Amino acid sequence: MTAPQLSFDELGTPLREVTFVVLDLETTGGSHERDGITEVGAVKVRGGEELGELGTLVDPGTGIPPNVVALTGITTAMVRTAPRLPAVLPSVLEFLTGAVLVAHNAPFDSGFLRSACERHGQVWPRPPVLCTARLARAVLTRDECPSVRLGALARHFGTRTQPNHRALSDARATVEVLHHLLERVGNLGVQSLEELLALTREASAHRPTQRQRQKRHLAEQVPSAPGVYLFRGPREEVLYVGTSGDLRRRVRSYFTAGERRSRIRDMVALAERVDSVVCAHALEAGVRELRLLAAHKPKYNRRSRNPGRTWWVAPTAETFPRLSVVTSAREGALGPFASHRSAATALDTLLDAVPLRRCTQRIPARAPSASPCMLHELGKCGAPCAGLQTPEEYAPAVESLRSLVHGASDDPLHRLARGVDELAGKERFEEAAGDRDRLAALISALERRQTLAELAAQPELVGARPDGRGGWELAVVRYGQLAAADVARRAVRPMPVVEALRAGAQTILPGEGPLHGAPPEEVRLIYRWLTTGGTRLVYCEPWSEPARGAARWSRWALKAREGTEAGRSAVEVLAGRG
Structure with a gap:
């Protein structure tokens, strides 16, 4: 029995809950397009404990080259009575179901299996693939272990099973190597399957810095709840603002190998504290993020360089x-x-x-x-x-x-569309394409303005969106701004929650302009929330869009944005508008 894996904290898919199938194949050569599989060995493990093994010789249907016989000891006579690959493949795929495929030099083994599925009419399940050779290079320094070949790693870690170029023995040795490597990745801040896979994809230059590891304690008091987080610097200045459905998980990711942005690594090095604002759901978190960006203009948020800056x-x-x-x-x-x-x-x-x-x-x-x-x-x-x-x-x-x-009249749009038709009819296709694209951009701007203005004109509306767990996400919107947010959990009657939410919602007075003083990004975010995800309107005054507004032309604009050819194709698109 192998030594159990270390215990990992909750972050992504915890490693202790991941099922790994460690696989090794012996073949007649090096190409999955020309050569065949002669032996399959696989070991299934989870949480450091072995769940099962699979091992069998396979008849490749051809003779085994002498150099391969000398390496593996598998002869043509040994595989003559073994099952053919079409009989073995279903069992291997079933063994892989729901697991991460692990192999030393994984592209070789997964490539052979994928090619075998294509040849024999099986569906390749596309499991996550982890290469222990790449993982070893990311975890071990070259001074510590110059070679990451399986034999070298087995000697380095002193595994009980030594690889001998037989599938099941090599798979068992790889299991021990994997567990030793997993004991090391915790020091790099890797605690989830997602981070582990990311670590193997990246070069060692992307390991978390010493400063990142030293700042991990900043996430200790952050709750596992949806909301907004703020990294603060030594003078209490806000360095960065973000949102997440799980604040603790997201904040902890900044101190792991998964965070590779140099700008954010610099921010983490400066951070002295992480504040969090727990929110009812994603809409409230998104709105609060926009408001915090506008208030603090954090240096490390790209979108905060001109927060709220719009043109009209x-x-x-x-x-x-x-x-x-x-x-x-x-x-x-x-x-x-x-x-x-x-x-x-x-x-x-x-x-x-x-x-x-x-x-x-x-x-x-x-x-x-x-x-x-x-x-x-x-x-x-x-x-x-x-x-x-x-x-x-x-x-x-x-x-x-x-x-x-x-949106009271779209006659000017008809005039511009006729102008595109006329240019196309004269075979002035480049001019027609240019005018078509400008008209499409104008239509999009008009539709955006009319849509957001209608929402911002609403004194009050209440939306309810299914939370996916039998409950409801609730939001009170007044004049295009979020006035209150809450949730009605499963088995809780939603209407009393709605009434309490309305009674305690923020009072918002309408301002000047098309959006009545509401920030455009906030109105746009609320509109998307109201019109997607199955959101229902619980309370709303008459809310409509203009009958002759730009929405009538949205199909035409979509065709233009998709790159409809200039000239006569523009005439065809225009003919289908409305």
Whole structure:
């Protein structure tokens, strides 16, 4: 009986709960495409205890080369009465069911089995594969053990079974080597199957640093619950913010071999404390993360460089309004956009859709008589700057923009689509493709704005999502912001929990702009939660999307984003819209 494995803490799939099948194959040569299997040996272990063995000779259907006979001692006469591989393979696959396949030089053995399945009509179960040679190289230094061949490792660890190029003996020796290696990985912070597999995939340069190992105690007081965690530095500054369904598990992963990002390793080296905020469910955790990122702007979060920074396309407050890119969500603005560049592109497309002026000068109500610019001559501007257009005559252009943004009319989209058709009909395919892509981007922006604005206009709604365990995740949303969150566990009546949640929910007053003051990322996160995962609306005032909004064009925009060819293919897509 082999020595039992060490006890590991809970993190991912604990190693003590993993079933390993340690396998060794003897073959007629080195290629799984040309050569056959002559012997199979396998040992099943879990928690350091042996659960079973499987060993058999296999008739490869061909003679065994002399050099292989000299190495393994398996002769053609020995395998002549052995079963053929099609008879052995089902037993081997059954033995592997639900286990991790372990082998020394695992790609060789797993490659032979996978190829055998393909040839003999068996389904390869795709088990997780662990290579003890790679694990040894990740765990042992070259000074300690220059070679990671099975024989060298067996001598290094002093295993009771010595490998002799027979399948079952080599598998037994590999079991002992595996257990000795598993005793070592705890020092590298590896405590789960997931971390163990990651360790073998990476070079030794990705071992946890000494500083990482020294900071493992920071996770000791973190609870195993969903929520948000904050790494704090020596001056109490927030270094990093993240979320997880299991805070303790996630925080502990920062001190293991699984964490390979150099930026985060630097952060861990600076950290002095980890704070946690337990949340009811993932939505609350996500919202709290967004709010903490905006409040602290942690140095090591990539998304915190410009937290909450969005751009909008809005009409100016003038007698003859024009469009401008702004960072504040004014009433009637289109957005939000993630970058100034995407907002500027949308502005240009809007000016092709609605007849607003393109110049940037301020024009008084009584414009002086002047010569109009070339845009007027091209029929793209009414020349209010030259007094050729009154505020009343200019007003329909402003109303056209308002109707498009609010979803009251999609006539401007039809005009732009006809322009794509005309270019394609003239075989100006590159121009058609460019206009098609800009129109698709505008449609996506309009749909996003209209969808989020409708949600942000709701004074209150309550959503309930199945938690997958017979209970419900609950959320109260007011004016696009999370006001309260809780759960109704299995066998608990949800409606009393809902009523208590509503009574104690945060009061939120509506603000200015299309989203009534709600942060765009938070509204977007809540919208996804409400419209996916089987979420049901428990309480809600009338909530609808505009009948002539951009959602009608979403199929067309999707086809364009997928890269529909320019030209006549664009005509075909347009013909199918609606």
